[in-house]
Amino acid sequence: MALDYFQVECVEEKGRKAYEEIAGDILMDLNLLQIISRFYIKIDPEFPFFIAAGEIRKMPGRVLAGDFTGILNEDGKITIEIGDETYLSFFLQKLWDLYGRDNIIQPDRFTITIDSDIGNVDEIKNLPVYDAGKGVYKDIIYAMQWIAPEGFKIRRECTKGNRFYYIASENILTDDIVEQEISGALEKLEG
């Protein structure tokens, strides 16, 4: 596994091993192994509660239109060649908002043309199309919900800076317990 630090803590050894494997599989399924650097899980089957805390390596940044397109300004019209279709729908939406839907012509799937009187090449190139980091926290919290034992409906989750934590239980979580467990888990990440 590509994590710098990964630990699962549990009083039951068999369960600990199983959850180590489950967490690895799920992080791999959701492509989070490259994003998370340090990860700690503690499970108490008696209380019962599940706590996970982690640190993010680096956030994927914003995708600009220039990153995945080739833009030409010829004969009074701007021609945009799409290199990666993944971001096309977000890109079209931005262009429509910017120049009006009638002015954006798409002769085929991978080409967009705009009259050069209306559009501006530099403006288009620097247009932020998609924030790849925006979905990451959502993905991480989804991964935590998936890793956590089922039926833990009471939960608190937080993402701040490059740290995140997730605590869940089926019993009431008092502030004392949450604070104590979270600070314990975050301490483990320091080491």
Added chain:
Amino acid sequence: MTFVPITYKGGVYKHDIILDLIDDLGGHIVQKHMIAQDVVLQCLVPKEDIDLIKETGRPFGSEVFESPLVGTEIAVISPSLEIHHLPHTSCDVAEYLRSAGAKTNMIGLSRGFGKRIANLNIEERDIINEHDCAVLMLGNFESCIRHKIPALRRGINVPIILTGGPDTESLSTLADPPLDGYVGNIGRIGHRMKKQEGEIEYLDDLVDVISGVLDEKREEIAKDTLSISPAKLMSIIDEEMHITEGSTHPTPITVQIAGLRVKIPYEEYADELGAVEIEDGITIGEICNILPSRMRNYIWIKIKPFSETNIMV
């Protein structure tokens, strides 16, 4: 004549020869699958004729092997149908039992999750009780399993086989009074079971345990024999009512150890089904209880024992 459950796998070409042969030998075809060029037959045939079937099928490139679970309907129960249990553990188990010949129904409980909050509702309990046995698939922690078992087994009167993450020995200490079977090391996982060692081997153990439990049940039934064998009754019903022809179900008539599930509406067909003559004026209604199934609007037939009917077909 002892009937042995077998699976026949072969090509479509001339497979009707095998169908006729099984029929002539007095055997019963419980399930027939046509998959592209292949035919898979799950059937009950006389023990001494297995070699004859193998011999006859050899020119068509066939394979014949014993499948201990043919003619049984098994409930595979997971605490819910959430991503925590599906598709991996529950589907792997259900699929593996099918390859051993069983008809499995996956049951995801509506509130089976959680240590303290797990429970079983009346509809779920009744549906589970219509099966030959139930495989209860729980998670990785001993303390959770110990807590949940009393709630999840309440009212179930078919044999229960418990699977979970802890090893078989530890599992067997968790239920009080004891359950009918335990298979450890099949807990929650996050990937398909592929490795023979540590994964598939436990599924093999599960098949062994289930067939052991069902053999006991068969022996119990054999002490007071059924008035008719379920597989034979299936052939008769299908011949009279042409259910397979008009149905898109994989198993329009599901064979159980002591009964059948007929997948046609109870309200419309129960009387007609009861009046079907088996032989010499004996009707199905005389030797079976025809009941509405809790599963959709199907018919559930329970065959009465000889001591109750004094009739043996």
